[in-house]
Amino acid sequence: MNPGFDEGDFKKARGMLLSFSSVLIAIWFFGADFKSMSVLGTKIAFTQNTQHIWLVALAVNSYFLLRFYQHSPGASYSDNKIYKNTFESFLIKSTRRLKKGEMKEDFFRNLNKLGGQGSENYKLDIVRESLSIVNNPNEQRKFIRGIAWVAKFHIRGDYRNSDATEIKLTPATEFSYPCSYWLIVLAIYRAKVLANVKTSLGTEYTMPYLWSGWATAICISQWLAVNSIDLN
Structure with a gap:
């Protein structure tokens, strides 16, 4: 476990990462307008460099991902009983056959x-x-x-x-x-798959990385599409 681990900071970092990634995924999925926002009841419209909004969103999402990584306790599969028992049992039974x-x-x-x-x-x-x-x-x-x-x-x-x-x-x-x-x-x-499904390892540690990864892929693809950049 990370010697500087603080459970409160870890939960905050995980919450911010999941929340922001979820907003990005929702905006992409429902086709929401990403050119304006409301701050304290005041609507702000973006008029310049709007083609790079997804790039800014990518930077912010990457920041939250880094914070989550820094505050993660560094859970190890070797300490997970479900992982250890599943690994050993499968290896022994398969070798026996x-x-x-x-x-x-x-x-x-x-x-x-x-x-x-x-x-x-x-x-x-x-x-x-x-x-x-x-x-x-x-x-x-x-x-x-x-x-x-x-x-x-x-x-x-x-x-x-x-x-x-x-x-x-x-x-x-x-x-x-x-x-x-x-x-x-x-x-x-x-x-590893069974350990993530059967224990909190999946929802607390693995899921935020996967969710953020999906949001990151969306940001990159949308920015490329808006700027008409063809990777082929």
């Missing part, structure tokens, strides 16, 4: 080393699963900065010794599988 065949092969390869044979009607049982982080300096990844996620599964199953017909249950053995990079990226974005 993707590595199902490989798990089976690794399990019986381990049995062969121990002198055992799989039973005819065997069933593998995952008794525990977890996720861990391994620092990998050789991987410079965009989102995780060289940190690799590894899914760990403790598996047990039926087996029999080569000289016996009695079916036994193996003790749980740990098997580790590095998570695919594309799966990590998918898990990150999925967890």
Whole structure:
């Protein structure tokens, strides 16, 4: 959290940003006249440089956006329980599905080393699963900065010794599988979306940025249109 955070200033900055952005969006959507305004009951009409009104609105909106950023407490997704639980759960379940065949092969390869044979009607049982982080300096990844996620599964199953017909249950053995990079990226974005939907993170922190971004896009497009500037 920002060491200079003040909840009162944060709420004011958020309120001003949302209010001004909402006014800009409403003016654009309903086609209101942006060439005059009323101050303390006195109507003021703009007569010069009216083609740059949207540019001025963009500057003011950018100022409110900067104030909101400065007074934001700097909320982190890593501190959000919904994000953490959703990310880890999705990564573990997806890796379990993707590595199902490989798990089976690794399990019986381990049995062969121990002198055992799989039973005819065997069933593998995952008794525990977890996720861990391994620092990998050789991987410079965009989102995780060289940190690799590894899914760990403790598996047990039926087996029999080569000289016996009695079916036994193996003790749980740990098997580790590095998570695919594309799966990590998918898990990150999925967890962020759900964290914004299920907690106040979305309405208090993310929504003002999105709302202001929409207003900014409107200001730029309207200013370009009024001044007949073709970017093509």
